[in-house]
Amino acid sequence: MEGDRGGMTLFLASRGLAFLTAPGGYLLLGLLNYSQSGKSAALVVFALLATGAWGVGHPPSRRRRGTGWEILVAAPFFILLAIQAFLRDYFGVAHNDEIVVEALFNTNGGETTEFLLHNSRGIAKHFALLVLFLLLYGLLLRMGNRILPSTGPVVSRGEGERPAGNHARLRPLFLPLLFLALFLLLHLNPTMRQDDPLLYFPLRYLEWSREVEETRKLQVKLNADDTDPEMASIRYEGEGPRTVVLALGESTTRLNWSLYGYPRRTNPELSALGKELVRFDDVVTGYAGTSGSLRLLLTPADLSHPDLWETKPDLLAMARKAGYRTFWISNNGGRTGLPSVFASHADATDFTNLGGSHSEGSYDNALLDPFRKALSDPAPRKFILLHMLGAHPVFHFRYPMEFSRFDGADDNVSREMKREGRSFWAMRQRDEYDNAMLYVDHLLRATIESCRERKGEAIAWLFTPDHGEDVAHYTDFVGHNPRVRAMWEVPLLFWRSKAFIAGEVLPEAVTRRPAQTDTLDHTLLGLLAIRGAFYDPRRDLLSHAFEPAKRSLAGIPYP
């Protein structure tokens, strides 16, 4: 029994240590982030345990043969890691990124050859690393096998001794099957599944072709907008030049903003603007998801007519008709899907996020340069839309190090969470989310500063996110959760330059007006001074005629 246990420990250790080779190596070299390395490490370790376990309890010769199989199993995982490391090293993109997927499936032979030639040095470097890691791993296995015979289960049983009954006969099968089952269980997690080298290409191909087809259909359907008979009613009624900026956030609940009473100081920079910044107190989003929210917010569709986005023009098309130059600047992906259709209606587009929007990606400060460029465009009327990545999960990829101010903080928030029995993991997520809020605060202030630099110009700036987020506010759950108010209650901020005439009412006087962002298009049309069939002053937060509408969250009335 002693020897059994010793042999088993060695076996587990030698395969477990596989993570120290390719996955750990790339991590140490800074070529992969820990979520990429970690997922691959988990998959490869269990795949190797399942393969290697066939040799446990067998003579060394069989185990040596098994080593060959193990290297064969490890190779595709290591190759996929090498591809990921290469992409990140040379292009700064994640392997899930739309650019990579697009390039993979939308290419021809000539482009592939050109790519290989053009990047031969990078490819050579990463090929060498791959070989090195595979050798290292083979060495590890050999060492493990060499030590095994002296303590291994075979020797301890003694030569010639018969296996004791069913138990011994079952065991050689039991172990590999157990590890195989664990390996397959990992596939229940969709992002894990995507990192299995055998599923990597098929899964991405399916997803890509689905997205391309959906975008194509949308594009065809929505291009009909320009011919909408009501477009003829659109007119500009403003005086002189003006710029309207809509900063669209992502996964930002006002429950975590100190501007709205959250005990952690998550809004130091926006707060410092004092009365210059107008904060609307009672705003909920129309839909608890990005696309659903944007199509209500940016089109005549609202909760009582949710399908109008399919047949009516969006704000970008309307603004263009009214003589605006329109800009769509996005750090939030958006090369496929509904946001890409909105973007295609803008005069100028800039996509700043080269990384995948869900894992690593550029910080939102990537928006600032193209934003300043848009502000200095000579067009007299400009409508600029900034699509931020905000606090899209994974939170800790959303801000640079110097903003991790709330990590492990011992304050009212953490004490309250502890009192309510939140797990360590949930509290950590909350800290990271609040760091992201701090960065959003910084970024929004920077966009306002950019507007302020345009001396004497008439500029209006509006911020709201697509929706909120549940960050262990009620349970340990963290993520999109339409059942809780943290998902719906959002900030709405307004700022204007001195030269911007704010319309009929003083914004400062109407901050308590209840609103839902499905009808925010009317407030934006008001700011853009666009009149016509699509503008209803009763839904314009800054109009005399404003009347509060009935609000509901996923069909449930909201006070």
Ligand SMILES: [Zn+2]
């Ligand atoms: Zn969203």
